Amino acid sequence: MTHAIELRDVRAGYGRIEVLHGVDLAIPVGTVYALLGPNGGGKSTTLKVISGELAPKSGCVHISGTHVNGARPDALARAGVSRIPEGRGVFPNLTVDENLRMWTYAAGLSHGEVREKAFTRFPRLAERRNQRAGTMSGGEQQMLAMSRALVADPAILLLDEISMGLAPIIVQGLYELVRQLAEEGITMLVVEQFANTALAVADYAAVMTQGRITAVGQPQDIAEQVSAAYLGGAA
Amino acid sequence: MSTSAADLLSPYDDRAPSGDPVLEVSSVAVRFGGVNALTDVNLTAAHGEITGLIGPNGAGKTTLFNVITGLQEPTQGKVYIDGREISRLSPHKRARLGMARTFQRLEVFGSLTAYENVLAAAEFHRSWSEDDTPPRDVAREVIRRVGLGSVAQARVDALPTGLARLVELGRALATRPKLLLLDEVGSGLNHDETEALGELLVSLARDGISVLLVEHDMELVMAVCDLIHVLDFGRIICTGTPAQVQQDPHVQAAYLGADTDAAEATA
Amino acid sequence: MSEFVSFTVVGLVTGCIYALIGTGLVVTYTTTGIFNFAHGAVGMFAAFAFWQLWQGWHVNAVVSLVLTLFVIAPAIGLVIERLLMRPLHGAPPDVLIVVALGLLLALVGAAQLIWDPNTFRRLPQFFNGSGFPLGAVRVSWHQVIAIVATAVAALLIALLFKRTRLGIAMRAAVDSPPLLAMAGGRPTLVQQSSWALSSSLAALAGILIAPIYQFNVILLTLLVVDGYAAAIIGRLRSLPIAIGGAIGIGLGQNYIIEFASGSGGFLSRIYNILPMVVLFVALIVLPQDRLRTASFSGAVPPRVASLRSSLVAGVVLVGVVFVLSAHLSIANLKIGANVFAFALILLSLVLLTGYGGMVSGGQMAFVGLGATMMGHLGHGGSLVGVVAAVALSAAVGAAIALPTLKMRGLYLALATFAFATVMDQAVFQQILGTGGSIQVDRLRIPGIPTTSDRAFFVVTAVVFTLAAIGLLAVRRGPFGRRLVAVNDSPAACATLGVNVNWTKLIAFTASAGIAGLGGVLLGGVPQSASAIDFAALLSLVMLLIARVGGINTATGALFGALTYAVYQGYSPHLPHLLQNAYLLTGLAAISVGRDPNGFGGRVAQLAERLRPDRSASETPDVPTQATGPAAVFLEEEAGLVHVGS
Secondary structure (H helix, E strand, O other): OOEEEEEEEEEEEEOOEEEEEEEEEEEEOOOEEEEEOOOOOOHHHHHHHHHOOOOOOEEEEEEOOEEOOOOOHHHHHHOOEEEEOOOOOOOOOOEHHHHHHHHHHHHOOOHHHHHHHHHHHOHHHHHOOOOEHHHOOHHHHHHHHHHHHHHOOOOEEEEEOOOOOOOHHHHHHHHHHHHHHHHOOOEEEEEOOOHHHHHHHOOEEEEEEOOEEEEEEOHHHHHHHHHHHHHOOOO | OOOOHHHHHOOOOOOOOOOOOOEEEEEEEEEEOOEEEEEEEEEEEOOOOEEEEEOOOOOOHHHHHHHHHOOOOOOEEEEEEOOEEOOOOOHHHHHOOOEEEOOOOOOOOOOOEHHHHHHHHHHHHHHHOOOOOOHHHHHHHHHHHHOOHHHOOOEHHHOOHHHHHHHHHHHHHOOOOOEEEEEOOOOOOOHHHHHHHHHHHHHHHHOOOEEEEEOOOHHHHHHHOOEEEEEEOOEEEEEEOHHHHHHOHHHHHHHHOOOHHHHHHHO | OHHHHHHHHHHHHHHHHHHHHHHHHHHHHHHHOOOOOOHHHHHHHHHHHHHHHHHHOOOOHHHHHHHHHHHHHHHHHHHHHHHHHHHHOOOOHHHHHHHHHHHHHHHHHHHHHHOOOOOOOOOOOHHHHOEEEEOOEEEEHHHHHHHHHHHHHHHHHHHHHHHOHHHHHHHHHHHOHHHHHHOOOOHHHHHHHHHHHHHHHHHHHHHHHOOOOOOOHHHHHHHHHHHHHHHHHOOOOOHHHHHHHHHHHHHHHHHHHHHHOOOOHHHHHHHHHHHHHHHHHHHHHOOOOOOOOOOOOOOOOOOOOOHHHHHHHHHHHHHHHHHHHOOOOHHHHHHHHHHHHHHHHHHHHHHHHHHOOOOOOOHHHHHHHHHHHHHHHOHHHOHHHHHHHHHHHHHHHHHHHHHHOOOOHHHHHHHHHHHHHHHHHHHHHHHOOOOOEEEOOOOOEOOEOOOOHHHHHHHHHHHHHHHHHHHHHHHHOHHHHHHHHHHHOHHHHHHOOOOHHHHHHHHHHHHHHHHHHHHHHHHHOOOEEEHHHHOHHHHHHHHHHHHHHOOOOHHHHHHHHHHHHHHHHHHHHOHHHHHOHHHHHHHHHHHOOOOOOHHHHHHHHHHHHHOOOOOHHHOOOOOOOOOOHHHHHHHHOHHHOOOOO
């Protein structure tokens, strides 16, 4: 069976510093896959390799069965791979509507079409359309950031710590959305600090520490390894 | 005051502990715009102990370090060193009372060599203290203890991040502080390297240096800390020994996120 | 009343032109992080191109205007973006400044090459200056066009930024270029558009202002400097505030003239310096955003020469000068003395900018103070004059440093440049008189003949050599390390107990003192000093040749001064060379973008390569066998670390 995303022995890093020391990952189509582990383990770097923002030093990256090493982010974006970056993926000094206008580049849609899609998915954004994005709540900003990926009808969505700094109730709402999107058939790779939150919606999960995948399995099978990776020792 | 080489890493100001904690943070709050980065934070670091400060990303650990060292003015609250209030002192005056730190986002002297980084700090210390130990002696001893000997002559901006962090540690030690604030000094190190770092920290504490340790490597934190404060969303949610902290349900929720039931309970 | 109206109209026109300039500066600064010092030169060049089309080739005025504003000016902007600015991404602020200054000089040089400055040209006002009466006042159509054109330009820019995808993308690029790229927008296209737009705005300003003031390459270029204040009032990001500030300055300047007509000459001087005073005050008072430039990763400053090698080099230099002095003509002896005087001035920049990272755009003000003080108190070459000159320069340096200590990079450069302009126009031209001069005696040391041309040449060489050896010794010592450390990381220094401001203050004061001493020598060469010797623009030229020569080495200072003084000395005899002076200097400065350590850095690199055993003598005996975490790191990840690189 073809995987939506497949990494084989991927090594990557910044300058002379290697961050990923041989990562293997296989993500079936239409699943929610959680990538967990403590900070500095290489989770975000893995996402950047998949989205084409960082070229691997060695190893293979396959998207939907196609070898894509070295493809540029915009090419991958057209092929349906979208990453929501860590922090807020919005332009804080532009209004919501102006942000949506920027999404027309990648989506290849008119401003009106982008607006309609975004507002249908997130009615809250329609209420805020003339407000500067930076003045909205963290959850609303995250909706706006996710609307960028969603208006382009992505096949694969890479979510990088979407819950950082957000209150639990908002995080819950966002993961409700993740569950919905999964039902629509979008493959999702979720990097998350809050392991339990991600595990609650994930079909599979992997634990990453110090640039290597140290455990893979279904959520219930690896809960213990996850806990150990975060809080140390056999807690 | 003359000091033997082995003592060069102990605090210069080694008066007997007054009974007060070396560091006391009292009701500190920091607001950026409408965001509460820190809310009513109280914590202490005891003499000669390693105190851990942990919490998920964005919990406010670095902000708290900035408040303690004077780089960030708190919206409210006070900071004490040895029982003396220092909340209104500028950063360099606080440093002169015996505190030194490292930075999560590197702040090395990139155009100097590793040795010169440490030497400069030793010279700074000599210029504002009464310590008349030759800075070169201090720098050599620091380089030896941290193990930087074979990269001593390399410019720091050419070093891997992990090593550059250790240069920052060495630089802080060269001011012979009584309170050492370490902000993720171990990130970028592998297992063996982290273990060696742990040994160094324990030996520094034995020499009388109080350490406040922000670190993501839980194995290190749990192994070396006497007491741990856990910060989440700008609040201290738990203070205790490593074992207590590991068992605490709030801490587990903060780190692992509430699963759906717990989240509903919180909401 | 009618006078008031007419001053208001003139003030509005001036203000509108400042507004166009300020707008163009803000557009490129916000989208690219570069403050384009050459903005005025672009406007000048475009105005001349317009003249060529309209007056030179008799093309229809409207066609000429359209061609200039919408074809030629944007093309200049695009060339600048592609060839100069794009490779500078992430360069340190003073390299950005120097490259922009290089562009300024290169454009001035190119304009003089194309349009012979000795030929008289006139750019007529629109409708030949005809107008209509407004009450008791006559308003020209040119003035109306200037005001309307500015309003239309402002409106169009507002529409661009609010209503078009490209304009919104330009604002998005200010927030986050990586996110713009991720969203599929093209940051490069955004930057090209902003350079093209700002060039068009500069062209419009140039075309409007040239017929009102003088149609002269250099004057037109400098006139635009007055628009800087507007951009800073807008904090380099707000267009409405910049435009409002510009009109305020324009009106203020002209109301001052109205008052001045009744009073003495003092107020009329304020007219000239008002934009610079506003610039200086605005920089101090308005909280500035963090500069958007990162630190330069590619430039590794050369190794600092050891005491032994700097002593040897010094002895050799003085020896060569001594022998040479017996064989040089008087004219050449003077050029030689100028070399060392300028080298000393550049040395003050090595300390301040090269080591300390503080970019001074006003060093000639301290030089001028030194020379003036020597002229007043150093009669007969007395040492009192020298001491007073150094002390005054240092004291003024400290006074200027105090309010500017917190500024970094560009802001400091602009503030010091504003200071130098004020000193130039309100002090030197006042004390020395415009075109006048005072006598400056050469330093006399009792018992040693020091005042002949030959002896003075040797004296300047000795003074420079001692200063250079001293500076290098300071750089190798604790203060030097502290200064470099403060430049690399002020936050780390503060948390290690260093009083950062105090350290900067000392460096600034010392640098001003050295520059003052340079003034004593510089005035001593012709034994006179006049205001044009310390023109504000020369401060920028000093910064430029310091960079070209090499801003972090004494060798670089000497090389820069040698090139500059020899060129200055010989160019009057070689008119063709003089004509190309600006072009050549400009091109040299532009090259700094590719090689930030300059010529001195190259020499140091070469010397490094020739040394048989690198750095062995300087290695402190640090123990290499140890068990600390770093030693474990080095053992396990040896492949990642190249020791001694």
